[in-house]
Amino acid sequence: MLKLIGSRLLQMLLIMAVVSLVIFAIFDSDKFKKQIAVAELGGFAVSALSDQDYQAWLDRKGLNVPFYDRYFKWVAGVARGDLGRSYEKSEPVSQLLAKRLINTGMLAFWVFALMVPLSLTLGIIAGMKEGSVRDRAVSFIAVLTTSLPEIATAIVLTVILALGLRWVPANSAMVNGWDWRQLILPVLTLVLYDFGYVARMTRASMAEVMTSQYIRTAVLKGLPYRRVILRHALRNALIAPFTIIVLQLNWILSGVVVVEVFFQYAGFGQLLLDAALFGDVYVIQAATLVAVFIAVLSQIISDIGYTLLNPRIRFS
Amino acid sequence: MTSRKPTQSDHPKVHEAFGLMKAGRMDRREFIRVAALLGTSAATAYALAGLPEPAFAAGNLPFPADDPNAKAGGILKIGMEVQKMEDPATYSWVQMSNQTRHTLEYLAMTGPDNVTRPMLAEKWDAAEDLKTWTFYLRQGVMWHNGEELTADHIAWNIERWLDPKTASSNVGLSTFSAMVEETPEKDAKGKPVKRMTKGALEIVDKHTIRFHLNKPVLSAPEDLYNYPTAICHPSFKPPISDNMIGTGPFALAELKVGDKCILKRVKKTTNGKDFNYWGGKVYLDEIHYYNFVGDNQLSAFASGTVDGVYEFSVEQMDLAKSLDGNIVIARTAQTICCRMQVDQKPFSDKRVREAVTKSVDNGVIKNLVYPTGGDIGQNHHVAPVHPDYAPLLPPLKRDVAAAKKLLAEAGFANGLELTIDVGNTDGPWHQTVAEAMRDQMKEAGITLKINVMPPSKYWEIWTKTPFGITAWTHRPLGTMAMSLAYRTGVPWNETHYANPEFDKALDAAEATLDVNERKPKLMKAAKILQDDSVMVLPVFRPVYTISAKNVHGYEGHPTQYHQFNKVWKS
Numbered sequence: 001m002l003k004l005i006g007s008r009l010l011q012m013l014l015i016m017a018v019v020s021l022v023i024f025a026i027f028d029s030d031k032f033k034k035q036i037a038v039a040e041l042g043g044f045a046v047s048a049l050s051d052q053d054y055q056a057w058l059d060r061k062g063l064n065v066p067f068y069d070r071y072f073k074w075v076a077g078v079a080r081g082d083l084g085r086s087y088e089k090s091e092p093v094s095q096l097l098a099k100r101l102i103n104t105g106m107l108a109f110w111v112f113a114l115m116v117p118l119s120l121t122l123g124i125i126a127g128m129k130e131g132s133v134r135d136r137a138v139s140f141i142a143v144l145t146t147s148l149p150e151i152a153t154a155i156v157l158t159v160i161l162a163l164g165l166r167w168v169p170a171n172s173a174m175v176n177g178w179d180w181r182q183l184i185l186p187v188l189t190l191v192l193y194d195f196g197y198v199a200r201m202t203r204a205s206m207a208e209v210m211t212s213q214y215i216r217t218a219v220l221k222g223l224p225y226r227r228v229i230l231r232h233a234l235r236n237a238l239i240a241p242f243t244i245i246v247l248q249l250n251w252i253l254s255g256v257v258v259v260e261v262f263f264q265y266a267g268f269g270q271l272l273l274d275a276a277l278f279g280d281v282y283v284i285q286a287a288t289l290v291a292v293f294i295a296v297l298s299q300i301i302s303d304i305g306y307t308l309l310n311p312r313i314r315f316s
Numbered sequence: 317m318t319s320r321k322p323t324q325s326d327h328p329k330v331h332e333a334f335g336l337m338k339a340g341r342m343d344r345r346e347f348i349r350v351a352a353l354l355g356t357s358a359a360t361a362y363a364l365a366g367l368p369e370p371a372f373a374a375g376n377l378p379f380p381a382d383d384p385n386a387k388a389g390g391i392l393k394i395g396m397e398v399q400k401m402e403d404p405a406t407y408s409w410v411q412m413s414n415q416t417r418h419t420l421e422y423l424a425m426t427g428p429d430n431v432t433r434p435m436l437a438e439k440w441d442a443a444e445d446l447k448t449w450t451f452y453l454r455q456g457v458m459w460h461n462g463e464e465l466t467a468d469h470i471a472w473n474i475e476r477w478l479d480p481k482t483a484s485s486n487v488g489l490s491t492f493s494a495m496v497e498e499t500p501e502k503d504a505k506g507k508p509v510k511r512m513t514k515g516a517l518e519i520v521d522k523h524t525i526r527f528h529l530n531k532p533v534l535s536a537p538e539d540l541y542n543y544p545t546a547i548c549h550p551s552f553k554p555p556i557s558d559n560m561i562g563t564g565p566f567a568l569a570e571l572k573v574g575d576k577c578i579l580k581r582v583k584k585t586t587n588g589k590d591f592n593y594w595g596g597k598v599y600l601d602e603i604h605y606y607n608f609v610g611d612n613q614l615s616a617f618a619s620g621t622v623d624g625v626y627e628f629s630v631e632q633m634d635l636a637k638s639l640d641g642n643i644v645i646a647r648t649a650q651t652i653c654c655r656m657q658v659d660q661k662p663f664s665d666k667r668v669r670e671a672v673t674k675s676v677d678n679g680v681i682k683n684l685v686y687p688t689g690g691d692i693g694q695n696h697h698v699a700p701v702h703p704d705y706a707p708l709l710p711p712l713k714r715d716v717a718a719a720k721k722l723l724a725e726a727g728f729a730n731g732l733e734l735t736i737d738v739g740n741t742d743g744p745w746h747q748t749v750a751e752a753m754r755d756q757m758k759e760a761g762i763t764l765k766i767n768v769m770p771p772s773k774y775w776e777i778w779t780k781t782p783f784g785i786t787a788w789t790h791r792p793l794g795t796m797a798m799s800l801a802y803r804t805g806v807p808w809n810e811t812h813y814a815n816p817e818f819d820k821a822l823d824a825a826e827a828t829l830d831v832n833e834r835k836p837k838l839m840k841a842a843k844i845l846q847d848d849s850v851m852v853l854p855v856f857r858p859v860y861t862i863s864a865k866n867v868h869g870y871e872g873h874p875t876q877y878h879q880f881n882k883v884w885k886s
Binding site: 049090162 | 393402403406408480483509572573574575576607609618620621622772775776
């Protein structure tokens with residue numbers, strides 16, 4: 001197991017090195033440098049700059065040195081814990097990133113806290129008796145909520161709950177400080193979108209387990225149905241959903257841009273989008289490192305959990 | 317009508333304008349605007365016109381009169397994009413200037429009534445030939461560091477704007493383009509470098525500065541409220557957000573780009589003295605701008621998160637009406653130019669450009685994107701809201717047959733394929749316009765491909781793309797818009813249009829005080845531009861904003877400038 005973790009971490013470092021180098025090379029192009037100038041000075045002003053003055057501006061910003069110089073300087077900084085400074089927001093990237101990660105972590109916590117029990121419960125109930133009314137009802141709801149894009153769910157919820165009934169705030173900008181009510185709509189949107197997927201996977205897994213020989217044997221032995229489900233079916237039925245749930249960590253980190261932007265929630269996804277539109281290379285680099293780290297971490301957790309849930313699987 | 321008459325101290329042109337008004341050749345609103353521009357106080361100008369002075373300004377101050385019911389204190393929260401503030405002279409977004417407007421002030425201020433009044437300048441006067449302008453600064457205007465504002469400081473700002481290294485768009489304004497001249501120096505592209513004419517600025521005394529222009533200009537005070545003309549302290553070094561020393565009643569307390577911009581009242585100068593603001597009472601304690609992009613601004617208002625918004629879109633009007641707020645609609649000259657670069661193929665062939673403009677029906681497009689409010693554009697940049705506009709040009713008519721003929725003559729008998737770049741920099745309605753153009757142009761044999769890109773991307777290429785849709789904000793005068801965008805060689809000339817005949821016509825319009833005489837001159841320039849078919853300009857759009865019922869004195873400005881000196885909350 002330690003060997004596995006060691007090898008995954010090594011892979012992670014390699015991926016980080018390659019990805020960061022590629023990003024630096026891409027963002028070193030004249031096109032992206034111009035993008036930064038436009039975002040910082042404005043399109044109207046950049047068009048009025050002479051080439052000489054534009055070069056002077058690049059010098060001031062430290063963008064006129066070869067990319068490998070900047071890259072190695074950045075790598076040395078990262079090793080010291082300095083992730084650089086945001087061109088757009090004029091803040092140290094580490095501070096910026098920490099705040100946004102905390103916000104997205106908060107969002108992720110509540111999404112998981114609601115989505116996991118809900119989807120597992122409904123998935124198990126549906127999968128216990130394939131083809132039953134309960135199964136069909138859960139499957140219908142799960143397909144419906146998953147097939148609606150997040151933006152559509154967000155709009156529907158905002159119109160009904162915020163603008164219509166006025167039960168909750170319509171945005172999550174937290175202008176007046178932390179307000180848990182402002183978290184309701186983004187959490188609800190993400191839970192609705194994600195629960196259907198996990199519930200369907202759980203249902204499929206449960207339905208498969210329920211048709212296996214050992215469950216039939218347990219039932220024929222006369223064991224109480226509750227005991228068959230809780231002691232025998234559940235553990236095996238949770239193997240597949242467990243992996244899916246852990247992998248949702250990746251999605252919640254960088255795949256919720258739409259929801260964060262729609263509700264103006266200052267999270268990691270919105271930061272990534274802003275940085276990409278601005279050409280804020282140091283923020284993009286740092287965000288990428290975090291995304292790679294979370295991806296590898298979730299894989300490690302998934303592998304370990306898989307091993308614990310299924311004793312037949314061993315890594316050599 | 318009034319029995320009062322201009323006095324000896326008024327500019328000769330004010331006497332002339334008064335005569336025109338009495339003869340019915342100039343309306344009273346236009347007389348007030350012209351008289352105020354020429355140094356007559358707004359109160360006197362209103363009195364001469366026989367009109368009561370509106371609540372937009374009181375006495376010699378550019379701000380509305382004090383409200384006896386006003387309650388001091390409180391925080392005004394506005395939903396707007398919070399942007400980076402680098403250099404006020406190179407601002408390219410009104411939002412940036414709103415963030416600094418209550419700290420960095422202007423020599424003049426144009427109110428919501430389109431009348432320009434003295435701000436940091438106490439008054440001004442102009443020579444009869446409109447080539448020499450003298451600005452008298454208010455005495456005792458205090459910087460936040462305790463120094464007094466002087467004419468040297470104004471000169472420092474203007475010299476900086478006119479330095480090519482600053483790359484300020486102010487150079488394109490009529491006043492400042494009349495203060496520069498070409499030098500033998502060439503830039504990297506081989507174009508002559510323009511520098512400030514020697515003697516263009518004269519410091520008369522500590523509080524008086526004089527502009528010597530190389531051509532007559534009427535709009536000098538209005539140019540001095542253009543948003544990149546904020547007056548900075550000479551110690552300024554970009555970025556302004558790091559050390560903003562201003563003369564305004566508020567100072568920057570916190571800026572987080574893309575998050576919030578917090579302004580707080582200045583009570584003490586940085587050297588510990590009491591700060592005395594020249595502009596009278598200010599009610600609010602703090603102004604907070606919170607970052608809400610586009611349509612999110614109205615949902616933030618609906619939630620009670622903010623007290624007002626920068627703008628909401630036409631699609632949100634029904635929602636806005638359902639909310640408990642005061643909707644403000646301003647008729648403006650804000651527009652988009654679907655412009656072609658006249659030196660790029662195939663647009664270098666005038667017949668192609670004509671085919672494009674003739675294949676499009678501007679009225680249909682206007683009604684599609686702004687069914688209520690707004691004005692139909694006529695492929696030139698003078699809007700009906702401009703005081704110097706006149707409906708002298710016949711309305712444009714779509715002529716598909718003529719467009720096809722022109723294309724055939726240009727060698728595109730089998731059709732032409734074009735690509736238009738769209739950045740939706742002012743909202744998704746840009747794309748709707750492009751789609752409507754695509755459908756209309758198809759009939760004429762032009763296949764229009766629409767290349768949609770993020771707004772920031774569009775601003776990278778807006779001067780380079782041969783065919784693109786660029787948003788232009790409101791300018792108080794038609795001459796200002798035309799001068800900024802179409803005069804030969806100015807920095808914002810995105811069409812690369814260069815026509816000495818047009819420049820001459822524009823010069824003539826800018827030098828004419830009599831608005832009735834100026835109108836045909838400006839429309840002559842507009843006709844030249846229209847005939848040269850450099851763009852499809854289909855609509856002048858209205859702007860909508862909303863404020864909470866407990867916010868008082870929240871005015872809508874056609875340029876969306878915020879000036880909250882007399883705004884208060886109950």
